[in-house]
Amino acid sequence: MLMLEWTKLGEDEFNRVAEQLIMRTVEGDNPGLVVTAVDGRGGDGGIDLDVTVKRTGQLVAIYQLKYFPEGFSGAHGQVRKPQIQRSFNAALEHDPPVWYLVVPRNLTPGERKYVRELRGEQIRPQTRYIGGLQLDKMLARYPDVEDWAERSPMRTALDRIGRPSAALSEPDDLRTEISQTLGAVQARSPYWGVNINASTLGHYIEEYVALRPDSAVREPLSLTLSTNFASHVDVGEAYRRAMEYGITKPLRLPASVVTRLELNGPEWFANVFASVNVELHPAGQEVDVATKLVLLSDGGAQILQRKSQSTTIGRGTRGGQFLLDFGDGLEMTLVMTTGSTHGAMTLTAEFAGQTGTAAVRAFKFVAALERAAKLRLHYGELEVTIVLEGERPHVDEVFVELAEDLAFIENETGVEFAYPEELPEPTDRVNIRIARRLFEGEVSIMPKTKGGSITLDGTYDENLVRLLQGQGWFGGEYDDFTMEILGEEVAVDGVWFAIPDAVAEDAETHVAALKAGTAANRTVELVPADGVSGVYLWSRPRRREPDQPLVPKPWDLTGILEHRQLREK
Numbered sequence: 001m002l003m004l005e006w007t008k009l010g011e012d013e014f015n016r017v018a019e020q021l022i023m024r025t026v027e028g029d030n031p032g033l034v035v036t037a038v039d040g041r042g043g044d045g046g047i048d049l050d051v052t053v054k055r056t057g058q059l060v061a062i063y064q065l066k067y068f069p070e071g072f073s074g075a076h077g078q079v080r081k082p083q084i085q086r087s088f089n090a091a092l093e094h095d096p097p098v099w100y101l102v103v104p105r106n107l108t109p110g111e112r113k114y115v116r117e118l119r120g121e122q123i124r125p126q127t128r129y130i131g132g133l134q135l136d137k138m139l140a141r142y143p144d145v146e147d148w149a150e151r152s153p154m155r156t157a158l159d160r161i162g163r164p165s166a167a168l169s170e171p172d173d174l175r176t177e178i179s180q181t182l183g184a185v186q187a188r189s190p191y192w193g194v195n196i197n198a199s200t201l202g203h204y205i206e207e208y209v210a211l212r213p214d215s216a217v218r219e220p221l222s223l224t225l226s227t228n229f230a231s232h233v234d235v236g237e238a239y240r241r242a243m244e245y246g247i248t249k250p251l252r253l254p255a256s257v258v259t260r261l262e263l264n265g266p267e268w269f270a271n272v273f274a275s276v277n278v279e280l281h282p283a284g285q286e287v288d289v290a291t292k293l294v295l296l297s298d299g300g301a302q303i304l305q306r307k308s309q310s311t312t313i314g315r316g317t318r319g320g321q322f323l324l325d326f327g328d329g330l331e332m333t334l335v336m337t338t339g340s341t342h343g344a345m346t347l348t349a350e351f352a353g354q355t356g357t358a359a360v361r362a363f364k365f366v367a368a369l370e371r372a373a374k375l376r377l378h379y380g381e382l383e384v385t386i387v388l389e390g391e392r393p394h395v396d397e398v399f400v401e402l403a404e405d406l407a408f409i410e411n412e413t414g415v416e417f418a419y420p421e422e423l424p425e426p427t428d429r430v431n432i433r434i435a436r437r438l439f440e441g442e443v444s445i446m447p448k449t450k451g452g453s454i455t456l457d458g459t460y461d462e463n464l465v466r467l468l469q470g471q472g473w474f475g476g477e478y479d480d481f482t483m484e485i486l487g488e489e490v491a492v493d494g495v496w497f498a499i500p501d502a503v504a505e506d507a508e509t510h511v512a513a514l515k516a517g518t519a520a521n522r523t524v525e526l527v528p529a530d531g532v533s534g535v536y537l538w539s540r541p542r543r544r545e546p547d548q549p550l551v552p553k554p555w556d557l558t559g560i561l562e563h564r565q566l567r568e569k
Contacts, residue, residue, distance in 0.1 A: 004139065004146060006104035006132045007069035014067045014104050020145050020190045021138040022049055022063055022102070022130075023212070028141075033060060036214050048091070061098040062091045063130075068103050073110055081114065088118050091125070099125040106131040147187040188268045191215035208269075221269055225278065226260035227253065242280060245335050246314020248323035253278040282312050282323075291324060291379050293332070295365075295372035304368035311379065322377065328358035330365060334377065334386065343386040345375070347393050352421040356406025359419045363400045366393050398423060398558045405436045409490060412439040417486045424486070426560050433555050434537060435483050438492045441542035442553040445534035445563040451499055451527035452535065456510070458520030468510050470503030470529040477540070494541040498550065503529040533565045 006014060023035040032055065038048045049063035064087045066072075072080035084101060091099050101115050107129055115129045139146055165176040185194055192215060195207040208221065229236025235257055242251050254277055261273040291311040295303040309327035314320055319337040326332070329351045336343040347369065351359050370392045377384045402424070406417045409432075424432070427447050434444040452474065456464075466472050475498030482491045504510055505525045513519035528534070536550055554562050561567065 004135075006135055009104065011067035015065050017145060018065055018102055018104075018135060019049060020148070021135060021142060023190075024142045024145065025138050026051055034213065035063075037218060048087075050094075059094055059096055061100065062094065062096040062125075063100040063102055064088070064091065065102045069105060071103070071105055071108060071111060072114075073108055084115075085118070088127075096125045098128060100128050100130055102130045102135075104132060104135070106133050144183070144187055145190070147183075148190060189219060189266065191219040192221065192269075219266060221263070221265040224260075224262040224264060225253075225258065226262075227257050228259050229257055232257050241335075242314070243316055244318040245316040245321045247280050247282050248312040248314045248321055248333065249282065251280045253280070282314060291322070291377070293324060294376040294378070295368050296374040296376060296385075297371070298373035300374070303372055304365060306365055313379075322379070326362070326365070328362045329354045330362045334375075336384065336386065341385065341387055342389065344390075345386070345388060349393070351399075351403075351419050354419045355416045356403050356408075356410050356419060359403035360400075360407045363395050363403055366395050367400075370394060396558075398429075401557060402429065402432065405432045406486075408436045409439065409485065413490055415485075415488050415490055417488055420486060426557075429557055430555055430560060431483060432485055433557055435485060435490055435492070437553060438495060438537065438539045439542065441539065441544050443536050443538040443550050444555070445552045445565060446497075446537050447563065449535045451502070451525060452497065453523055453525050456514070456519045456522045456524060458514075458517065460514045460517075460519075465511055465514065467502065467526075468504040468507045468524065470501065470507070472502065474499045474502035474526045475536075492539050494539050496538055496540050498536045499526055499528055500533060500536070500550070501529040502526040532568055534563050 004017065009017065019037055026033055026035050032053060033051055034054045036050045036052065038050055049065070050059060051061040051063070052059055064084075066080070066084065066087070068076065068080050070076050072084065088099060099118075107115070112129060115127050118127045119125060165173040165180075191211055193209045193211050195209060197203075197205040197207075210216065212218070227236075227239070229239065232254070235253060238251055239253065255275045258276055258278050259274070261276055261278060263269055263271045291308045292305060293308065294305040297303055306326055308324035310325045312323040312325075314323070319335065319340075321333060321335040324332045324334070329349055331348045333346040333348075334343055335346075347366070349362065349366070351362060354362070369388075372388060372392075374385055374387050377386070403419065406419065410416055423429070430447045434446065437444040454474075463472070467474060475496060478495045478497070480491070481493075481495035482489050484490075503526065505527060510519065510522060510524050513522060534552070536552055538550070540546055552563075552566065554566055
């Protein structure tokens, strides 16, 4: 590596390289500090570098860059010392603890004395200097700055000639090539890094990442987009809205819309494309800021509040928008015009695949939104109240009932269901409600169940005869009772069934067979004697009053007729 000749760089190049070295040295030695360049603050076109505490913004030091290749002694001092004094006086207004003068050559003893005595009788700032020797030491610590300063396409191409790893024939060659390429990428700009993503399908993505807070000022990157939405009015409307209120979701502009895309910036970035697909993405998720949404009545009373799991913010020429993802299938977009208390609200919902518990939480929010007149958004320290106008979303009661049943069963069993895309068939809805009733300790009537059956062993018994003739109660306990609900198996303990006042179909034939001793292995169908009642189902250990009469509870499901017994008795 050959050291730079500081006195021959020219003013712009000296300022550019010295600025980088000071930034790298100060921030490398003190990660809690940040260096920011301020052009022309001293009134003479020079460059100041402010060093501040990253967390608090407290000023720590000011570096003043002066390209004085011949120094500032003798005849040169008559012009240049007043320039240094003016810059120093301008810095005093900011009360820095330390002030540095940075020049491209080593200072003479007289020049060093001049810098030390600049503050006169003042206690602060301390005055220090950096010359060619100190710059060389910095450059030795950060040689990539020299690579960046002297970067040229020809030099880069020559450096790559004769590299054996370029053949990619050895296991480590690819890593070596990528490392060297990334090194070349880093050398091209101290302000912008790049994340590269490439796949075997030929997809290639470059993501430019600012390496410093002032990257956009020190080395601006921009693009100019020329469009024609004549044949894509809907895309044009979405694009207009994105420009006015920002982007919270990716927006794709097809090649038929984009007539020209121009990238503006340094030579490594600048380019021009014609008829290309363009995708606009949000700037990023504000994951470190809590967002709370409060729904309010017309009088300002709180109805309900929710916290979003993630928040994306868009900003445009007319205002901004928030995209709140609540994590339970609900996404809310709030669009606000600058200076207005009214805003547009859009709620999108995708409940399929959510758990029953999550669906209940989402439905409660939608119901509260129907009643709300205003909403208040808390985003960090920002608080905005918006008047809600227009129609609100609505969820039919049948969907709420299903979610509540699933949530109840989830809470009892730990099973998690996936809320279905379509409403289940009526019989399935009833069975889900019955499963909930079992856990609640209630008695239910089974749907589409006529009765039960038994197999006779041939033994004559008077109690059995009375049962067959409709003079008894037929029932029993399941050994292992399970129900399949939306593809999940749910087990309930201690489940019993019963047919009150049961009677056997073709009872006298079965009784005659018992008396004749020929009833073995006969199957007997038992049904309610009145032809109306149903088969009862309950969990005995969950009954609050197990010795009380069995009284079935209605299904109470919207749009589904109750069992005939409950309608006719």
